[in-house]
Amino acid sequence: MRVLLRESDPVRLGFLQALLRDAGLSPLLLDGHISAVxxxxxxxxxxxxxxxxxxxxxEAVLREAGEWRD
Known part of the structure; x- marks a missing residue:
């Protein structure tokens, strides 16, 4: 697995996951349990x-959407 980014905003995370899924990719959200705790x-x-x-x-999908942070 390659970690693309770390984010605390659940709305942004949902948006980025939707972008990646719409592109036919398989995003996975890690650390959701610790965040809930x-x-x-x-x-x-x-x-x-x-x-x-x-x-x-x-990375290309996120760059095209203006959501990639170097």
Whole structure:
């Protein structure tokens, strides 16, 4: 798995997951349990990842949408 980004905003995470799914990719949200345990106050960002073979395509999708942060 390749981690694309770390994010605390659940709305942005949902949007990015939808972008990647619409492109035919398989995003996976990591650290959701720890985020829920801490009350979703943003102390522990969640990680958005994709399978390694999809990493380049996922980065291209996020760049095209203006959502890639170097």
């Amino acid at each position: 801490e009350g979703r106050i943003g102390a522990f960002p969640q990680r958005l990842a994709v399978p390694e073979p999809e990493a380049a395509a996922a």
